[in-house]
Amino acid sequence: MTRKMNSPWWFLTPYVLLFIVFIIVPVLMAIALSFTYFNTIENPEYIGLRNYIELMTRDDVFMQHVLPNTIRFAFIVGPVGYLMSFILAWVLAQIPHKSRTVFAIILYSPSMTAGIAMAVVWTVMFSGDQTGYINATLLNWGLISEPIQFLTSPQHLMNIMIVVSLWSSMGVGFLAMLAGILNIDQTLYEAAYMDGVKNRWQEIFYITIPSMKPQMLFGAVMAVVGTFTVGAIGVQLSGANPTPQYAGQLMVNHIEDFGFIRYLMGYASAVSVILLIMIYMISKMTFNLLGDKDKG
C-alpha cells in the first residue's frame, strides 16, 4: 500500500487540515466576529467598528484594569522569565553532566504542573488565615501581627500571580537555550580568546549569545506565548472571575467573562483580536531587539 505514496500531500494533508480547522479558521472567525453583535442565539449582526470603539471608550474595566494589568504582567513575567531561563541555562552549562541533569529536571518540573496543582499549592501557601504557610511563618517570626489576605486583597494578588508565573516559566524555551549553549562549538571560544576576549562577560556577549541566536529567538517566542497563556491564574488563585476589584484581571479573563459569562461573543472576539495583535507585536519587538544586538 505504501509502495506508491510519493505525493507530498500524503504527508501534509492531515496536519494542514487540522491546522486550518483549529487554528486558521478560529483566528479568521475571531476577526470577522469582532465586527458583529453576536449573542449566540440570533445570527451575528454587522456593526462595523462599534465593538472596538466601545472597548476603547466605554469599557472602564478594560481600560483601567484589564489592559494595564496585562501590560504590567506581560512586561514583568516575559522579560524576567526569559532572562532567568537564559541565566539558569548558562549556569547549568558550567557544571558537569550529572548534576546538570538533576538541576535541569528540577527547574523544568514546575512547567509540567497543571493548573490545578498551581491552584492548590499556592492557595495553601498564601491562604488568608493563619493556616496559610506564609502567614504562619510571618506570624511565627513576629513580622506581622495578623494574617494578610494575600489572595483576596487587590494589592497582593498581582504580585503573587507574577511570582507563580515565574515559578512555572522554565519550560520548552529554557530547555532549548540550555541545549543551544551546550552545542556551541568549543573551538569558537578558543579562537575568541586568541583574538583578545578577556572575561566571561565578553565571552557571553561576543560568542555565546550570537552562536545560539536561533535558540534565543525560539526561547523568546516561547516566553511571550507562555506569558499570555498562564493568564487564567488570577482567577484560579482568587477563586473568582472577575478577580477582586479586577486586580488580577488579564485579557484572557476578560474574554471569558464577556464570551462565556455574558454571551457577548462579538465583543469578546474584539478583545481576542487585540490580544493576538499584542502577542504578535511583542514577539516582533523581541525579534528586532535580539537582532540588533547581533549587529552591534
Place this chain on the structure above:
Amino acid sequence: MAKSFHGMKINPKRFHRSQIKFYVILLPMALFMALPILFIVSHAFKPMNELFAYPPRFFVRVPTLQNFRNLIDLAAESGIPFSRYLFNSLLVTGVGVFLSILVTSLAAYGLSKLKFKGKKLLFEINTLALMFVPIAVMIPRYLTIARLGLIDTYAVLILPLIAIPVGLFLMKQFIDQTPNEVIEAAKIDGASEMQIFLKVIMPIIAPAIATVGILSFQLIWNDVVGPTLYIDQEEMKTLSFYFQTLAALVGTPAGGNPVAGQGMLAAASLIMFVPNILMFLFLQAKVMNTMAHSGIK
C-alpha cells in the same frame, strides 16, 4: 593565557572548586522551584489531623492514603466512578499522542525533504503560529467545533490538540539534520517516499518523536478546556476535568470541609503530575537532543 581561558569549562567533565559559585546560584533557585512540588507530594499523604495542624507543618509525619481514597469515593458519590474518568483520560491521551506523533512527523518530513509549491510559505505560517495562544480564540474555536458536530464526542478531546505548531517546528528542524544520502540510497533501491519515511526516517528521528510525544502528552493529559466546553455528558469527561471541578468546589459551602478538600486536591495534583514527570525523566536525554536543533533561523 591558559589560566584566563574559560570557554573550555562549558560542559565540564567533572566537578572543580571553581564551579562552587554556580552551585551557589542554582541551589536556592532549585529550592524555590522544588518546594511547591515537594509540598504537593507531602500534603497528598497527610492524614486529617495533620492537614488541620496549627502551626502548619511542611512534611508529613504519618503518611496515609486517605486523601486518595476520598478522591475515589467522592467520584462514586457523584455518580461517575473514578475509574471512568481515568479510563477516559488514558484513552484520549493514548490515541491523541499517537496521532499527534504520526501527523506531525509526516508533515515534518514533507516540509523538510519533499519538493512542492508553497512549501516555504507553509513553514513560515507554521512559524508564525508558534505565537498562537489557543485560549485567545476559545470562542470561535468553540463555534467551529459546534458547527462541525463534534460536541460530545471523544474526537473533540483529541482533534484540536493534534496539530501543535511547536511540535512540527521542532520535528522539521530535526529532520533537516538527517543526511540526504540515506534517502537517496533508498530511492535507488526503488523505495517510495512513504516507505523511506516509515523505514528510514522514523528510526532516526526517535528523539524528536519522544519530544513531540511529551509535548502532546502534557497538552492532552492536562487539558481542561476540552472537557469543560465541548463535552456535556459527565461519563465522557476526563480526570483533569474532575479535578478542576473539585478545585472549584473546595472552599464553597457545597464542597464540604475545605481542609479535607485541600488534602484531596493535593492528591489530585499528584496524580496529574506524576505521569508528566515520569515521561520527562525517561526521555529527557532525547528531548535535549531535539532541542539542540530547535532554533529559529
